[in-house]
Amino acid sequence: MLTSGPVVVMQVPEMLNVREVHSFMQELGPLLESNRPRIVLDCSQVRSMESAGVEMLLRCLEEVLKRDGDLKLAALSPEAEVILELMRVARVFESFQTCEDAVHSFHAIPADAIPQDTAWYTNVFSELGLLKQAS
Amino acid sequence: MFGAIIVAGVPSVESTRTDGTGAANLNFNDGQPPFACMDLLGRSVVARLADDWKRNGASAVSVFVPQRFASNANLWTHAAERLSEYQRQGLSPVLIAQVGAYTEIDAVQMCGVHEESGESITRAFHGGSPLNLWNVTPERFPERESLFDALCAARSADYQVRGYVNRLETPQDVRSLVIESLGRRCHFRPKGYEHKPGIWMGGGAQVERSARVVAPAFIGRGVRIADECLITRGTNIECDSRVDFGTAVEDSSVLSGSYVGIGLDLSHSLVDGDTLFNLRHNVKLRISDPFVMRRNNAHGTNNQLPSDFETGEMILSSTEELAK
Numbered sequence: 440m441l442t443s444g445p446v447v448v449m450q451v452p453e454m455l456n457v458r459e460v461h462s463f464m465q466e467l468g469p470l471l472e473s474n475r476p477r478i479v480l481d482c483s484q485v486r487s488m489e490s491a492g493v494e495m496l497l498r499c500l501e502e503v504l505k506r507d508g509d510l511k512l513a514a515l516s517p518e519a520e521v522i523l524e525l526m527r528v529a530r531v532f533e534s535f536q537t538c539e540d541a542v543h544s545f546h547a548i549p550a551d552a553i554p555q556d557t558a559w560y561t562n563v564f565s566e567l568g569l570l571k572q573a574s
Numbered sequence: 575m576f577g578a579i580i581v582a583g584v585p586s587v588e589s590t591r592t593d594g595t596g597a598a599n600l601n602f603n604d605g606q607p608p609f610a611c612m613d614l615l616g617r618s619v620v621a622r623l624a625d626d627w628k629r630n631g632a633s634a635v636s637v638f639v640p641q642r643f644a645s646n647a648n649l650w651t652h653a654a655e656r657l658s659e660y661q662r663q664g665l666s667p668v669l670i671a672q673v674g675a676y677t678e679i680d681a682v683q684m685c686g687v688h689e690e691s692g693e694s695i696t697r698a699f700h701g702g703s704p705l706n707l708w709n710v711t712p713e714r715f716p717e718r719e720s721l722f723d724a725l726c727a728a729r730s731a732d733y734q735v736r737g738y739v740n741r742l743e744t745p746q747d748v749r750s751l752v753i754e755s756l757g758r759r760c761h762f763r764p765k766g767y768e769h770k771p772g773i774w775m776g777g778g779a780q781v782e783r784s785a786r787v788v789a790p791a792f793i794g795r796g797v798r799i800a801d802e803c804l805i806t807r808g809t810n811i812e813c814d815s816r817v818d819f820g821t822a823v824e825d826s827s828v829l830s831g832s833y834v835g836i837g838l839d840l841s842h843s844l845v846d847g848d849t850l851f852n853l854r855h856n857v858k859l860r861i862s863d864p865f866v867m868r869r870n871n872a873h874g875t876n877n878q879l880p881s882d883f884e885t886g887e888m889i890l891s892s893t894e895e896l897a898k
Contacts, residue, residue, distance in 0.1 A: 456862065489863045517855040525850075525866070527839045 446545045448479045448513075448538050455485060455492030464495060471499060476508035479541040483514035488522040497528060509533070513541035576685050577665035578632045579656055581649050581672045582611045582620050582639040609742045610673040611639055612846075613812045613830045615755055615792050616765025616776050619676045619742065630681040633665055654721035661712035670725065672706035676751060678737030678761050684709050691731030699732050700739040709733070737761075745844040745851040748827055753808045756790035764792050776813060794830070816870050833870040 772789025847869035
């Protein structure tokens with residue numbers, strides 16, 4: 440059963456420096472501690488990002504994954520994209536063209552929520568048993 | 575025997591490109607010297623042009639490079655004074671270039687075309703658009719308040735440049751000059767020695783044993799490449815720059831005196847100190863984190879006359895020197 444709350448979309452500030460990271464984390468912190476947090480960070484306004492900003496994103500991702508949630512990036516500005524590529528972390532995050540796309544991606548049915556049929560090999564073995572009985 | 579005047583300046587409206595790419599709007603270095611004044615593959619375009627004209631028989635070459643790049647007007651006033659001086663000395667014709675662009679011309683041939691034309695000015699053209707390169711007969715030159723305006727407005731003969739031309743207005747132009755040079759598609763040659771086929775090194779460059787440099791590439795004088803780095807795909811690291819541990823630099827230009835930090839992935843970019851221009855995303859960034867990128871302390875500033883300018887007969891001057 441899925442018990443996660445709604446998807447939360449948050450706007451990342453224009454300048455992601457040490458000071459901005461601190462105030463942004465004060466807003467984001469409680470969300471990270473919820474059950475299965477589902478967060479979309481809107482990066483469309485980002486014009487500059489220091490390594491503290493990149494570290495914050497990684498820390499947030501780590502926290503949400505620990506709680507079985509996910510954090511996705513949306514509408515990456517070219518500046519944000521360049522910084523994430525430069526810092527070798529672009530591939531770590533799932534990113535989407537728009538916030539809507541990112542939100543919808545959470546509503547896609549997760550693999551673990553699909554009821555699994557009996558494995559194919561169980562049928563094969565039961566049929567083999569029948570063959571043995573018949574012989 | 576001819577004289578020459580080189581004015582290092584940002585391209586004027588006259589010389590903006592007409593290829594419809596709009597690339598001229600991407601101003602990398604507002605208020606900074608043009609790319610032609612910066613070391614590219616070990617030597618600046620301005621210095622190379624002066625060398626070339628000297629080799630081709632110029633009796634005197636005057637180079638005007640501002641220390642703090644602000645206005646072209648001041649430089650042109652000094653250039654006009656130098657032209658009058660050449661006239662008094664009987665030096666004729668005089669080649670005048672606003673650099674700007676990297677142009678491969680035959681100076682002697684252009685002087686010949688100018689003399690045959692009988693005009694007081696001959697202007698160079700490339701692909702139908704004018705270049706800021708003129709050949710002038712000082713004694714027949716019209717008196718004007720501004721030398722640059724006079725050069726642009728006066729009736730002139732045309733000289734078609736058949737050689738390679740790169741306008742060097744944008745970071746894209748810089749990258750294409752480097753790629754074409756390393757691919758031997760123009761006469762712009764790296765300054766240094768060929769350490770391995772396609773890998774050029776300047777004097778005193780230090781590449782750690784575990785770093786990999788894949789051709790074509792240029793490592794300038796005094797550059798330090800730390801362990802586990804990868805330098806590849808036509809990258810040029812200019813003099814006194816430093817690339818720190820584990821960083822990969824691909825299809826990029828790192829201009830003189832820049833520091834590139836630890837564990838980065840720098841690609842399709844041009845870096846000058848703390849300024850990064852990414853060509854793929856067409857975006858210019860100022861990196862405020864000195865651990866990521868900064869001006870290398872060992873170098874100081876890039877906004878200087880090239881340190882290896884040869885003096886001798888060459889007259890070197892800057893607006894500041896002239897103002898004294």
